[in-house]
Amino acid sequence: MEKYNTLLYYCYSTIADAEQFAADHLKFCKSLGLTGRIIVAEEGLNGTVSGTAEACKQYIDTVHADPRFAGIDFKVDEVDTPSFVKMHVRYKSEIVHSGLRNPEIIDPKSKTGKHLNPKEFMEMKDRDDVVVLDVRSNYEHNLGKFKNAITLDIENFRDFPAMINELAQYKDKKILTYCTGGIKCEKASALLLHEGFPEVYQLHGGIIKYGKEAGGKDFEGKCYVFDGRLSVDVNSVNPVVISKCFNCGTVTDKMINCANPECNEHFTQCDNCGEAMEGCCSDACKTHPRKRVYDGTGYYVKVPQPINTDKKGLKLQY
Ligand SMILES: [Zn+2]
Ligand SMILES: [Zn+2]
Numbered sequence: 001m002e003k004y005n006t007l008l009y010y011c012y013s014t015i016a017d018a019e020q021f022a023a024d025h026l027k028f029c030k031s032l033g034l035t036g037r038i039i040v041a042e043e044g045l046n047g048t049v050s051g052t053a054e055a056c057k058q059y060i061d062t063v064h065a066d067p068r069f070a071g072i073d074f075k076v077d078e079v080d081t082p083s084f085v086k087m088h089v090r091y092k093s094e095i096v097h098s099g100l101r102n103p104e105i106i107d108p109k110s111k112t113g114k115h116l117n118p119k120e121f122m123e124m125k126d127r128d129d130v131v132v133l134d135v136r137s138n139y140e141h142n143l144g145k146f147k148n149a150i151t152l153d154i155e156n157f158r159d160f161p162a163m164i165n166e167l168a169q170y171k172d173k174k175i176l177t178y179c180t181g182g183i184k185c186e187k188a189s190a191l192l193l194h195e196g197f198p199e200v201y202q203l204h205g206g207i208i209k210y211g212k213e214a215g216g217k218d219f220e221g222k223c224y225v226f227d228g229r230l231s232v233d234v235n236s237v238n239p240v241v242i243s244k245c246f247n248c249g250t251v252t253d254k255m256i257n258c259a260n261p262e263c264n265e266h267f268t269q270c271d272n273c274g275e276a277m278e279g280c281c282s283d284a285c286k287t288h289p290r291k292r293v294y295d296g297t298g299y300y301v302k303v304p305q306p307i308n309t310d311k312k313g314l315k316l317q318y
Pocket of ligand 2: 280
């Protein structure tokens with residue numbers, strides 16, 4: 001059977017003509033037969049792509065050959081089937097939406113938290129003068145997080161800046177931030193520094209790299225990912241399940257999207273309730289006229305949207 005890889009990466013590096021770059025990069029990805037999602041902005045690249053091992057290797061080599069991207073740390077997973085159906089490369093104003101548009105204030109290229117590799121993070125995280133901060137959203141940390149980590153009640157990373165006041169009580173501690181792959185921490189830690197937190201560190205490569213290189217010790221539950229897998233295992237040292245079925249409360253780590261496309265809520269649901277609820281979060285969703293057929297995975301390929309002519313949200317391909 002053919003081997004496929006899924007790559008996850010990001011890079012803060014200035015791209016002068018980001019819109020043109022996005023169009024050219026889409027052609028390049030298609031020429032390799034890759035599928036996935038890439039965001040291009042003046043501040044850098046954020047992507048996850050999937051394809052044959054050969055195509056992925058060629059992609060990595062070509063991207064690395066560009067001096068702007070020579071330092072990109074690609075996280076490589078082996079998968080049985082490609083993790084996406086289509087290839088999208090989109091130009092946006094930020095590679096991760098932080099709601100902070102002012103690069104004078106938040107520019108990870110010039111100032112960000114100190115990077116910790118997985119081993120350094122593991123050694124520091126349980127010290128008394130350290131606070132571990134999960135900068136991800138509710139649907140992510142509900143499924144899995146580091147033991148004793150502080151989590152935020154946010155639905156989207158763009159709500160992070162509004163939570164800074166709540167964190168002020170930890171100003172005398174060393175803050176260790178983490179997220180899925182590291183990209184959000186670049187901005188979150190930069191903002192914390194800007195707000196006067198004196199010692200801010202970030203887990204370089206995020207939970208995914210920590211799982212690969214440090215065995216995922218003390219990460220409880222699973223890690224939510226933004227592709228067809230929905231979640232991945234991280235901890236091979238002392239794993240536990242922390243999430244409960246949204247409907248019946250049984251312990252489960254199965255993450256699904258609600259079968260009602262207008263709801264599409266990310267939530268955990270056990271197989272019994274999945275069958276009974278047909279993959280829906282509620283009775284209202286179960287009787288919704290547009291409800292999708294639940295095949296047991298709870299993952300649905302996005303339905304093409306009408307072309308958006310707004311420059312910032314330009315859909316380059318459907
Ligand atoms: Zn259940
Ligand atoms: Zn629903």
